[in-house]
Amino acid sequence: MKQWKRAFKYLYTHKSKVLLLFITVFIVGNLFMSALVIHSSSMNMEALFKNRIKSTVILSDKDVSIDDRLDLYDKEAVAADYYNRLSIYETLVSEYHPLYSSLEVDGRNICLNKPNNSCYYFFGVANSDFFELHENSIEITEGRSFTEEELKNGSPVAVLAKDLGRGNFFENDISNFQVGDIIPFSIISYDGKKVEYPVEIIGLFDISDKLSDENKYPLYFKSFMPYKAVTKQYDIQNELNTQNNPIKYSPVQLTFRLASDNKMEEFLQRAETLCQSTRLQIFHSDAEFKKVQRPIMAIRSLADKQFMICTIALITIISLLVILFLEERKHEIGIYLALGERKFNIIVQVLLEIITVGMLAILLSIGSGSKLGEVISNKMLEVQIQEDAKSGANELNPEGIDLEKLIEMYDYSIEQDTVLFMMGICFIIILFSATLPCCYFVNIIPRKVLMEDL
């Protein structure tokens, strides 16, 4: 009868005790695992965000006067030199027909290129390796990107999504563009004056398959031009409209992806002086990160507290149960001692019993505990987001990180490391809290339990 055989014999013949131990450990194990899942998923989330909005500065405002905007462009060279990965966008609606329709796709307002009422969003870029290209969200598969010359002169050339004109996305196939085609844009004033503004297609791009559908859609309608070509359209339009209402404001968003994190401080200082004369708002990754981080951190700190409480609870429960069980088994321990069994072996037997039941309960609590963690975490996130909404902290986020989407983005899948960590920690806790009482009980004097306690 080796210790493990004795241990299993004991477990087999003491099912109610086994059940009691199992259920208590299982309950604590669930809380334990859920805390761990919340903690590790929030860590993943933080890493994900850090990676996603890493060293990005976005200057954005919906209503920036054209003068201010031009002022920014003047300084752009400095910034470009200094921050070698730079791209500037300007969103501009260019019409060659006064009417344009919009269609809701996935909750976004998107302009369509229908023959009679079409519009294109042109994004002015300052770099041949512009943002989307640089980030590999798109790949120019036909034609080329802009030359330095075209960027400098503001030539009327464009890079479009291949699918935009090819009817792959919408039923109405109108343009079927090829590289070299000229789009016959015209700029029309409010009083009907018209100026031709033909734009040549120099490149067509494919959208990366790696992007989620949600991130793909907007790219179908993004067309790129040198930013100077975009501002030129404004200028023409303003010239035509001098008597009436000149276009003073247009949406502007500048995205700076910095070459390295350490330049952030310095760049922000520059950007601030740059923005003082304008009403531009600075979003930068640190600030953005803190904004998203806030609810995550709040939840994590709760999870950490839960973790601590569970650790203490597990230690207390195991110790108390082991004391309770051993108190009842004093006589049995006395018998083993009287037979000359080594104290160590008696401890091993009891530990085998406790660990078998305890670890089984922990193992089974991993699945349900992580589900529980998901539920708790989502509930807490909702509460946090509602609080943020009330306090106005949940503002438009230019990187497209909607706090509402946080829940969807949360990855609760349990990794092997988490499971191993959980098993390891619980093993140590169970071992630790069971060993101490065992050590006490094997030091009883056998005469006392065998001769007196009857």
Place this chain on the structure above:
Amino acid sequence: MNILETKNLYFTYPDGDQRKIILNEVNVSFDKGKFYTILGASGSGKTTFLSLIAALDKPERGEILFNGEAIEKIGYEKYRRDDIGIVFQSYNLIPYMNSLENVMVAMSITDNEMEKDMKAQALRILESVGIDENKAKRRINRLSGGEQQRVAIARAISTNVDVIIADEPTGNLDGKTSEMIIDIFKKLAHEQNKCVIMVTHSEKIAAESDVVLKLNTDTQNFEVTS
């Protein structure tokens, strides 16, 4: 040389504010091949004496020698494991195991050489004390008191020890069963050359033994009669 010997064994219990002397400088010795009985009034300290020579507790003073070596030096645990077998008045079997397992637990604990087929050996020993295979596989609490006592004896002798200590093993048994058990003890002493030390209240049983030790409550010491 005596197999077991006590030297100035002294033991007291707390009695109110004072201490009551139970064993006062006890010097006795035991030999192999002999059947000893210990007599004495209830509360005289027989069980206490047995628990000291069985190394279940430490004497306050004095020492116990096994084959001339102090058991403290041998190590209490090792001494219990390899040198003695104990039969308790209240059996002290492990309740969640069957008879066979109870015997095998002792056999697996001892360092003494056991047969390769431990189970067969255990069954044989149980058979020798009148426990057949069916009973051997029955849970302890489904055996009668006499049967449990016999399992306890089987466990004590299973480890091939030279000294067997028994505390009133026949106390709860009828005359016939009790006779059978005394017979087993006698055989152990005379045929297998063991040293058997047994506490009893029965003068009749004592008469069957080779040496009688009477624990005197006044002197807290033994009077030996052969």
